[in-house]
Each structure stands twice: as C-alpha cells, then as structure tokens.
Amino acid sequence: MSLKHAMLVSLVERPASGYDLVRRFDRSVGYFWRASHQQIYRELPKLEAAEWVSAEAVAQTGKPDKRVYAITPQGRAALDTWLARPVGPEPVRESLMVKVRGAALLGVDAVLEEIKRHREVHADKLALFRQIEREDFGQGPGDDRKTRCRYLALRSGLLYHESWVSWCDEALALLSETPPSSDVA
Amino acid sequence: MSLKHAMLVSLVERPASGYDLVRRFDRSVGYFWRASHQQIYRELPKLEAAEWVSAEAVAQTGKPDKRVYAITPQGRAALDTWLARPVGPEPVRESLMVKVRGAALLGVDAVLEEIKRHREVHADKLALFRQIEREDFGQGPGDDRKTRCRYLALRSGLLYHESWVSWCDEALALLSETPPSSDVA
C-alpha cells in the first residue's frame, strides 16, 4: 500500500524523474522499501492520474529526454493523511523459517547451507551499515530532526541485520551439533 | 513463492483440511508466514492439480463434511527441491521507516504516535514469546532436532521483536527531545 507514499516522500525532498526515483530507491530509500524500475514506472502514471504529482517533459543534451515529476498540494495532503493513519507492523514472511520447520521433518543439511548463506548476506549489510555509522554519525545522532531521522533509519537496518546474524549463529551451533540420529531417539 | 511450500511443510507433519491449515497458520506457522483462509483455499486446488497433494472427502457427524489433503511423493520431491534451492533473505519493506523518512520533512508528531503503537505491538509479542520460552524451553533448546527447530523459530521471533522494541525506544528518545525548531536552525 505504500509504494505510492514512499515515492511521494521521495518527491517531497525534490522533484525527480522515474530514473532518479529508481536510483533513490536503490540507495537510501531502498534500505527499507524495495521497488523495481518496472514498479516505479508503472505507478507514476497512476500518481499523475490522481493528481498527486505533476509531470514536466525536460529535454536534455547528451542524454535522452526525461519526464520530471513533482508532488502537488493534493499529493502532499494525501501524504499527510497517510502519515496520520495508523498502520500495524508489516506481517512477517520468512521463507528461511519455513525451511527450518521443514528441516525438523526432512533433514537439516540443505538448510544449514542456507543459513550460512543468509548469515553472510546479513553480515555484509551489517558491515556496510556500521561503516556508514562511523563515517556519518561518529559524533552521535546529530541535533536536527532530519539528521536524526536518517540516523534512525540506519539504526533500524543495523539492529535488523545484527539480530539476524545472532540468530544464524545460534542456529548453526544448535543444528550442527545435533546428533544425526536424534530424530529417531 | 513459498506459500505453497509452507503448506506442504505443514502437510508433511500430518494431513489436514483447508480449515486445519488455516488454524495452523494462525498458530505455529503464522509466526513466520501469514496467510488468509482465502489464500489457502485458493492454493489447495492448484496443489492438487500439480499432484503435490491428494484430497479425500471425509464425512463428519455434527460438523460439515471436509476435504482432507495429504502430501504426495511428488509433493515431497518438490519440497526437497525447494529446500535445496538457495533463496536470499526476504526484501525489506517497512512502511514505518517510510513514515520516519517522511517525518524528517513533514513533522514528527503523527509518527511519534505511530512508533508508540508499534512499540506496544512488538512488546506484546515479545512478552508472549518470552512466556513460551519459559514454559516450553526453560531447560534449554532440547536435544532432538525437531525441538531445536521449534526453539529456533521461537528465538527468531524473540530477536526480531526485541530489536524492534529497542529501535522504538531509541526513536522515541531521539525524536521527542528534538527541539521543534531544529529543522530551521
């Protein structure tokens, strides 16, 4: 429900083309909301039809023309409404956990590999986020609201990947040492 | 992609009707994979068409008739294939974080309420999971594979909600004390 709103938030900062939005989603916004370029380009005409954004064609030299979108007052109002509307946490969907449940019944080997792979992915993200924390927030979370919000977004990613790495370690320890015959014991 | 497989895993334990599956998803499986009854009933004919499950009509006294589904050897094979196929972590999609990013630009008040609500939800889950941990795993994670997998699923939920509660506390502290004029300072 909130791809539209994530795009609006991005457009509040400054107007952008579809391509710009894709890149923003790949960078900052993408830490907490993934979207493919197909999805984004598909939403833009809808946002325009709802008059939440206005579009302007911009000719460029040396590059293809582009369409630059800006948020409208109606879009801004829609965003305010959405911000005020309480929404619960996203429902959890973890296929890794489905596999762990499967491991209980079907054997643990394939899942151990999978857990190792997940650990690696999360550890990489964690290292990246820790580096950003050192570089951008070595002096603390900052004083103004904007900086602190960026800091909190980063912290959210940090805590998330930290807890996953911890879990993977626990899981690898517990499942590796389990005697193979334990399921019939 | 893994609602089908989550259902198969559930059916490996024992055959079940659609209604049984719904209840299992609401209870144990639902800690890491949500599914509505509409979704589950929609998948069942597809699983049957793929011959991953077989169905049998069962007449009951005192209750409506039901269709009981059991996993087939082909279903079991499909499940093994899926377990062995590496899949990355689920993409992150956190509308709360989109709102926090919005708060940086549009004001913090609505989002503070939202964070408080999230904290409450996560704290409730956490309390529940801690209670289950005490009751079922007071003596530790257990010795056999099945128990340990249940334990790990629980741990995953625990760590997840713990990290959210921590984040909410950080966020409330940082955003409450931010001087309201800081965005123009």
Place this chain on the structure above:
DNA sequence: ACGTTATATGCACCTTGTTGCATAGTCAAA
C-alpha cells in the same frame, strides 16, 4: 566498427496478497 555502461522509459504476463462477500450446518447460551 563493436561492445559496454549509463541514461531513460516502458509493456505483457503472471503470481501473490488483500478485501469484501457468500453459504451452510451444528451447538450452546440467552
């Protein structure tokens, strides 16, 4: 001349998930 990378935009098809509605039998309580 040829491939690669970056810019820039999209369509088509399919799967997955949500929302609202619909039906029907049994049982217990009010």
Place this chain on the structure above:
DNA sequence: TTTGACTATGCAACAAGGTGCATATAACGT
C-alpha cells in the same frame, strides 16, 4: 427461538509485486 460462535468452504475484484522482454540515445574504450 434467535443470536452468536465454531466448523467448513469458497468466489470476485482488485492491489501489489516479480520476471522477462523491448527500445533508444550517447559516451567511452578497444
């Protein structure tokens, strides 16, 4: 006797997301 709770199963419409494919300009290197 009606109301509500539990069992049991679904359809229709829509929103959201994923996969694959398609196109075009222009800079840069080889």
